[in-house]
Amino acid sequence: MATAQLLDGKRTAQIIREELAKKIEEHYERTxxxxxxxxxxxxxxxxxxxxxxxxxxxxxxxxxxxxxxxxxxxxxxxxxxxxxxxxxxxxxxxxxxxxxxxxxxxxxxxxxxxxxxxxDVDGLTPTNMGRLMAGQSGLRPCTPLGIIELLDRYHVPLEGQRVVVIGRSQLVGRPLALMFVERNATVTIVHSKTPNAWDITREADIVVAAVGHAHLVQPNWIKPGATVIDVGINRTESGIVGDVDFDSVAAMASRITPVPGGIGPMTIAMLLSNTWQAFQETVGS
Amino acid sequence: MATAQLLDGKRTAQIIREELAKKIEEHYERTxxxxxxxxxxxxxxxxxxxxxxxxxxxxxxxxxxxxxxxxxxxxxxxxxxxxxxxxxxxxxxxxxxxxxxxxxxxxxxxxxxxxxxxxDVDGLTPTNMGRLMAGQSGLRPCTPLGIIELLDRYHVPLEGQRVVVIGRSQLVGRPLALMFVERNATVTIVHSKTPNAWDITREADIVVAAVGHAHLVQPNWIKPGATVIDVGINRTESGIVGDVDFDSVAAMASRITPVPGGIGPMTIAMLLSNTWQAFQETVGS
Missing domain, CATH: 3.40.50.10860 (Leucine Dehydrogenase, chain A, domain 1)
Structure with a gap:
């Protein structure tokens, strides 16, 4: 039985979209x-x-x-x-x-x-990647941005927390690690070449799984009370599942994202939010 | 009394410069x-x-x-x-x-x-930072490159090793973390907002100190037998010192870089090596 709080990406994304729709309408009426x-x-x-x-x-x-x-x-x-x-x-x-x-x-x-x-609303051009490396403002990739935004909306503290990101892709793992560093978290990147990755993830206050490996993260990977973010979208015979073995890990974690309905909808919401930001920077608010 | 092997950046840089001088001379004779x-x-x-x-x-x-x-x-x-x-x-x-x-x-x-x-032989343009983020080849910043090169020349294994980078600057900490990830190490970035950083550095096979804080790293920060890289250059009343308390840490580590004569000369050698690489890519080898 799940004891963790559900970090509801679907509902949070819906709220963000409603906020954006309102701002866009107001802007349109003026301009x-x-x-x-x-x-x-x-x-x-x-x-x-x-x-x-x-x-x-x-x-x-x-x-x-x-x-x-x-x-x-x-x-x-x-x-x-x-x-x-x-x-x-x-x-x-x-x-x-x-x-x-x-x-x-x-x-x-x-x-x-x-x-x-x-x-560049996907935040993938060299200029925006470079800005992220340099700690400057710029458009950020949507999936990592959606993860941070979801944590913020649920008031999950980041500063001084130990974060482990599983996966080192250009789209998620690497930019996300830098974005957590920007937010004063202590970040570790583990990946397929990390021996006994669970020894490391088990130390983390926040674990993010972004590898595309169904049910990789088991309860023994998680410190009791940790926050678990599942970016995986894996098509299996029993439907779409994440990188986290949801039922067993939810019994261990304090907060967890579902798949589907977790980071997926947040990614699209951040695409809209980035487009709004790009629009404002061009035409002014 | 120091027991660690000295990773001699001065001597290694000298070797690299002699290798480069030979290649440059040969190229010049042909072209x-x-x-x-x-x-x-x-x-x-x-x-x-x-x-x-x-x-x-x-x-x-x-x-x-x-x-x-x-x-x-x-x-x-x-x-x-x-x-x-x-x-x-x-x-x-x-x-x-x-x-x-x-x-x-x-x-x-x-x-x-x-x-x-x-x-861009300093590897700091957005394009080269972006390439590093994307895991593509490109010119890399000289100090991180010099650290990896020094470890390679001393045959220090990186794959599967736990590395902790202390410091998150654009010039050293962040790019270095990504370069270690590229080399299949498991990397953690710690910084001024990390509580009890020593608990984390003490788990590492390789510790890199790049913060600019004299003698920050003490023996209790280091796992016995770890490799310690000191990027700090701090001017004190007793001369230039690193971020590592050299004498006491050298008694604990298996390998250590001195300051001066460690990463400093390697940085300049990598500037030359990057210039040679840029030259070859323009005029051909």
């Missing part, structure tokens, strides 16, 4: 301007199409102008670049997101280098 | 081309002038063309930018280093954003 978000999808990967559709729906619901640009799978890097250039120049577009992964023959890093950092 | 390094100093801070002079001497000794550009302290950001632009365009210059810190009225980040990432 007749709305934030514009363009999502660029190359190819027709079914999972990516669902993600793009969800982003489109979410941004429309909060009153943004949403544009979906779907390029054929055989597009070249320079054809994708042309689209990005056009969106960089377009004053009605304030946020641009390149849906990843792109087909193998396209160099995502080249494209990210050309994306205007002021419109 | 009549030499790597060119430009160091830009704004103002006349005495410590900075010494650093610039040392870099000039070191680069000249290995057969590089060295250029020192000293701009008056009252230069504006756009005047410094003009110099950087000129060096970006100059085909005889392969490495550009902006000596930090710059006077307060100059925005170093703006200048770094305009520095050609291919010539």
């Amino acid at each position: 007749m301007l709305r934030p514009g978000l363009a999502v660029v999808l190359v190819g027709d990967d079914p999972a990516s199409k669902i993600y793009v559709r969800n982003k489109h729906r979410a941004s429309t619901q909060v009153g943004m102008d949403s544009r979906q640009i779907i390029l054929p799978a055989h597009s070249t890097t320079s054809q994708v670049l042309e689209t990005i250039e056009m969106l960089n120049q377009d004053p009605s577009i304030h946020g641009i997101l390149l849906q990843l992964p792109v087909p193998r023959h396209i160099d995502a890093q080249v494209i990210l280098r050309h994306l205007d950092p002021r419109k | 009549m081309l030499r790597p060119g390094l430009a160091v830009v100093l704004v103002g006349d801070d005495p410590a900075s002038k010494i650093y610039v002079r040392n870099k000039h001497r070191a680069s000249t000794q290995v057969g590089m063309d060295s250029r020192q550009i000293i701009l008056p302290a009252h230069s504006t950001t756009s005047q410094v930018l003009e110099t950087i632009e000129m060096l970006n365009q100059d085909p005889s210059i392969h490495g550009i280093l902006l000596q930090l810190p710059v006077p307060r009225h100059i925005d170093a980040q703006v200048i770094l954003r305009h520095l050609d990432p291919r010539k």
Whole structure:
């Protein structure tokens, strides 16, 4: 039986979206301007199409102008670049997101280098990554941002806390570690080459699992009373599950995120929040 | 009495410089081309002038063309930018280093954003920071690079080892943590807001102190047999000392770097090595 408090990402994301919708409407009434978000999808990967559709729906619901640009799978890097250039120049577009992964023959890093950092609502351009490294303000990647925001909304203290991030991806593990450091937490990154990772995670006040390995985190990985954040989205025969063995770990933790309904919705909410931020920085508040 | 093996940065840097000098000479005999390094100093801070002079001497000794550009302290950001632009365009210059810190009225980040990432031998431009975040090859900051290189030259294993980095600066702590992660170490960043940091450093196989706090690291911070790297350069009444209480910690550690003669000379050697790498990538090997 679960004893931990549920960190409800779905509900928190809903609140954030309502807050944004209100701000966007007020801004529109004053200025007749709305934030514009363009999502660029190359190819027709079914999972990516669902993600793009969800982003489109979410941004429309909060009153943004949403544009979906779907390029054929055989597009070249320079054809994708042309689209990005056009969106960089377009004053009605304030946020641009390149849906990843792109087909193998396209160099995502080249494209990210050309994306205007002021419109980089996924926080993945070198400029924004560099700003994160330098501890400067800038657009941050949506998933790590959603994790920090969820913890903040539930008043989970970060300063001086021991945090262990499991996973070292560019999208989650690495930027998240730096964002926790910014917030004065003491952060450890563990990964597939860490022997006996549970010896380390067991010391943590906050454990974040972001590896894509179903049920990796078991109760013996967790200090009693710790906060557990599950970023994993793993498709199994029994449906979508996280990286955390929810039922058994929930009996040990003081707070835990569910999958689904945890970090997933927060990621989309942060995409909207980043687009709002980019919009405000262009047109003024 | 010290029992630890000394990780001799001075001697190792000397070896690296001799290796580079040989490669540069061979390249020159074939192509009549030499790597060119430009160091830009704004103002006349005495410590900075010494650093610039040392870099000039070191680069000249290995057969590089060295250029020192000293701009008056009252230069504006756009005047410094003009110099950087000129060096970006100059085909005889392969490495550009902006000596930090710059006077307060100059925005170093703006200048770094305009520095050609291919010539960024300090590894501090957003592009190179972003590449480090993304786990891609690129020019890396010299001090962290020098630490990893010194450990490699002494065959200190990194994979699967527990590393604690004390300090979270943009120049050392943060990039170093990511570089250890790249090398499959398990890395923790501790800092001034970490309560009882010694409880954490005491678990580490490798401890790196990079905070600028004389004698912070005492024997009770160190697991017997650990490797201790001291990046600190603190001016005290009894001369220059590191962040580690050398004599007492050396009795506990299995390997330790001295100050001076440890990471300092390695940093300059890595500046030369980065310039050589930038040169090769422009003109070919």
